[in-house]
Amino acid sequence: MDRLQQITSIAYLCFLRPQKHRTPSSRGSFPCPGGTSVKSQSAWTLLVEKGLLDSATVDAWIEVYSDEIGPKVGAKVVARAWCDHDFRKHLLADGSAAIKEMELSGWALGDLKVVENTPVVHHLVVCTPCSCYPHGLLGIQPSWYKLESYRSRAVRDPRGVLAEFDVLLTDDVRVDVWDSTAELRYLVLPQRPVGSDHLDETPLAELVTRNSMIGTDRNLTLKPGVL
Amino acid sequence: MDGIHDAGGKFGFGSIKVTPDDPPFKETWEGRMLGVARAISRPADWNSDQF
Incomplete structure (x- = not known):
């Protein structure tokens, strides 16, 4: 055998x-x-x-996913995009290739599309059949991302879903919903917080929340987010 | 894709239970199973269909 x-x-x-x-x-x-x-x-x-x-290998994987791989990796990518115009262009054109250039340690990622929020467009990511997610950038999915209530309504009533996360959009903001697959994952590039022009990449990354990179958070502020 | 797992657009699941501070693994077995899955599939000498 x-x-x-x-x-x-x-x-x-x-x-x-x-x-x-x-x-x-x-x-x-x-x-x-x-x-x-x-x-x-x-x-x-x-x-x-x-x-x-090998049980030590299992322990090592658990440790990596508990302590190292998580939303902080994605936040670094977002902060770089806010500060570096050329990187942002590359990231939006070919997310996977741009992130590879950052040489982040320990990450693994398939095809990735990055979608950018603007004052008139908001992006929301879901996986309607299961829970596909950019683990290498955001870590383990939050529980609600896997719930049928989120997966069913994100595509049918995205504004209602966003309201449950306290994201209230006015009618002039369009909502685009992206349904993930095993082959293609999505990352939302949120808007840079107002009044953060004086900050460089490291403090900026502290302002990026996990949910803002999924699309269930929108208006980031100078108050550090909980990652 | 249209099947039992495709929840997109379906009705009747209610509101979303938003949990702001989820730990990566809520139960010990969740981390253990992820670790086992990663450990036995590296190096990947088979694919999921073979499994």
Whole structure:
């Protein structure tokens, strides 16, 4: 049995195999006492015991996604675009290529399109089928990004969705909604905060919120945002 | 794409539960599973269809 077969067997055993006590309320997967926590622990233990997985590698990935990869990476890109006209042009023309030039450590990204907010256009990003997201720039998705309530209404009633995030748009502002796919992700380039002309890239990056790069925040201010 | 996962435009899901300060992993198993998925697929010697 090769490595892939062993791994898929363990995945089947822990997550897909019908359990004796399946409940009618189960939705899409088979429950077991202890739920997903026990299933994932079983998978992890089997993979380590069979030598298919190095537990230190798992810990390293968890640490990277907890501490290093997150909205601060995207905020650096936004701040650079605000300060460097040529970079901004390149970023809007070919997001992936422009970001590669920044040589950010530890990021991984497929195709990326960057869309720019203006006084008369607001951009909102969603993934209606699941939760596609530019992880390399923004980290792990917020819970609400994965909810059906967000995914269903972002394309049908974007102004109503934005109002729930306290973003109230006047009728003269057009809303463009971008539906992500596994191949193409989106990043919103928010407008530079009013009165921030004296700041350079590092303090500017502190003003950029995660939600402003998804489109559920709009008017950034000089008060540092919580990333 | 039109299927059970495509929520776009559907009705009946209610309001959005906005959580401003989500940690990257709310439960231990979330981080563990992401770490396992990343660790077993690097270097990538198969694709998701094969899996």
